Amino acid sequence: MAEFIERGRSGRSMERPELRQMLAYLQTRPVDFVIVHKIDRLARNRADDSAITNLITGTGARLVSTAEPINTTPGGRLLHGIMASIAEFYSHNLATEVMKGMRQKANQGGTPGRAPLGYLNQRHHEGDGREIRTVCVDSERGPHITWAFNTYATGQWSITQLADELNTRGLTTRPGPNTAARPLTLRSVHHLLRNPYYKGVVTFNGVESPEQHEPLIDPVTWAAVQDILTAHRNGERSRTHDHYLKGTVYCIKCGRRLIVQHTRTRSGRVYEYFVCHRRGNFDCPQRRALPIADVEQRVADSYRNLTLTAELRDRIEQVAVAGLHHQKAAKAERLHNLIKQGRTLEANRGKLLDAYYSDAIPRDLFLAEQRRLKIEHARINRERATIETDHATIERQTRDALDLLQDVHTTYERATEPIRKQLNRAVFERVLIGYEPDQIRVELNDPYRELVSPDNESSTETDF
Known part of the structure; x- marks a missing residue:
């Protein structure tokens, strides 16, 4: 005699260890x-x-139930079939009712199931004995989640670096009844950054519902993180060769990025070059490598043409500040309209959810409309964030930009490599460079594109 006990396993699956052991036992x-x-x-x-019944009877054994009178007679087999059908109905009906309850909870902004990392599920009882389940921010792990989103939104961190830093800070998964807390993996960090729950949206079965829990990040930060993740295709790869001009310099022939290449001679000496990212695919006419020291000097020299005289600086400041004050009323009206659009959008999202849960529209149409509203909501939030920047801040940033341009070449020459990298990203949209010394074209970011006079800007460009 042998006993096989399956503890905590669902009868809906045949992939159960004890069941497999029992069937193997019958074979031997x-x-x-x-x-x-x-x-x-x-x-x-x-x-x-x-x-399972066929496997059991195939070995010569008989299946016996202590609660149901099944046997090999026609009546016993009929009863067996009826009891199996009842078991299937009960299982499917229970799953349907559970899903219905979870969907209803999500529709009301509640959290179906276990809250994600950074939150805690809580239970408390009312005076009448009713149990109330809520979600609150985990005071230990929540701040790390907020830091992770804000840090990754800068675009300066890779998923690998972020995961290492979070583990160094002590962030771990939550321990369970039978599992210990574990360090975060790259996959779990990527999943965390993709989870809309942290911006206050409950997603269940593809349906997004308004939240009742406290968001850990704002919509603008969320959108920035999603843009970076999408651009990097599930996380930025860590590069072996780094340089402060990477991401700034591009090939003047095909417009693609220049990457760092290290060439080692037979004697062991290493030479560093910038090469076109597409050179190896033979679809770029720029075949020759560019010495890194030469590219560094040409980028530094391009700052000479961005320097403003004191007189021009003051004149530009007056025009810029006057323009900002002129835009103030128009921005206030636009902000008012955006707020109204946002409220209308929220009302439409509520109506869409009501229509879906009442089976008035099919699922595919609901998901398409939900996606459209989601994109529109993100656009409104981004525009609001831009407009809501106060005028004092904009004026200060304009003056800071003008101050920088007064002697930007000297500042750049004296700066460390990390500061040079920040300056390049702030001033240049990209710098296109070719092999010949005069092959360089500078494309400026705002506000420098507007601040630099046409004569100055054109002097930084040479057509190829």
Whole structure:
């Protein structure tokens, strides 16, 4: 006699260790009876019940239930089939009711299931004995989640660096009844950054619902992180060769990035070059490598043409500040309109959810409309964030930019490599460079594109 006990395993699956062991046991030993408590403990659907029963009877054993009078007679087989059908119905009906309850909770902004990392599920009882389940911010892990989003939104960190820093800070997964807390993996960090729950949106079965929990990040930061993740295709790769001009210099022939290449001679000496990213695919006419020292000097020299005289600086400041004050009223009106659009959008999202849950529209149409509203909501939030920047801040940034341009070449020459990298990203949209010394074209970012006079800007460009 042998006993096989399956603890905490669903009868809906045949992939159960104890069931597999029992079936293997039947193949190696003569057994007369296989006794189960109830049919639904053995299988929860008719297909599995039939398969398991055939495997048992194929060894010469008989299946016996202690709670149901099944046997090999026609009546016993009929009862067996009926009990298997009832077990399948009960299992499917229970799953349907559970899903209905979870969907209803999500529709009301609640959290179905376990809250993600950074939050805690809480239970408390009202005076009448009712149990209330809520979600609150995990005071230990929540701040790390906020830091992770804000840090990754800068665009200066890779997923690998972020995961290492989070683990160094002590952020771990939550321990369970049978599992210990574990360090975060790259996959878990990427999943964390993609989870809209942290911006206050509950997603269940593809449906987004308004939140009741406290968001850990704002919509603008969320959108910035998603843009970076999408651009990097599930995370930025860590590069072996780094340089402060990477991401700034581009090939003047095809417009693609220049990357760092290290060439080692037979004597062991290493030479550093910039080469076109597409050179190896033979679809760029720029075949020759560019010495890194030469590219560094040409970028530094391009700052000479961006220097403003004191007189021109003051004149530009007056025009810029006057323009900002002129735009103030128009921006206030635009902000008012955006707020109204946002409220209308929220009302439409509520109507869409009501229509979907009342089965008034099909799922594919609902998901398409939900996506459209989501894109529109992100656009409104980005525009609001831009407009809501106060005029004092904009004026200060304009003056700072003008101050920088007064002697930007000297500042750049004296700067460390990390500061040079920041200056390049702030001033240049990109610098296109070719092999010949005069092959360089500078494209400026705002506000420098407007601040630099046409004469100055054109002097930094040479057509190829």
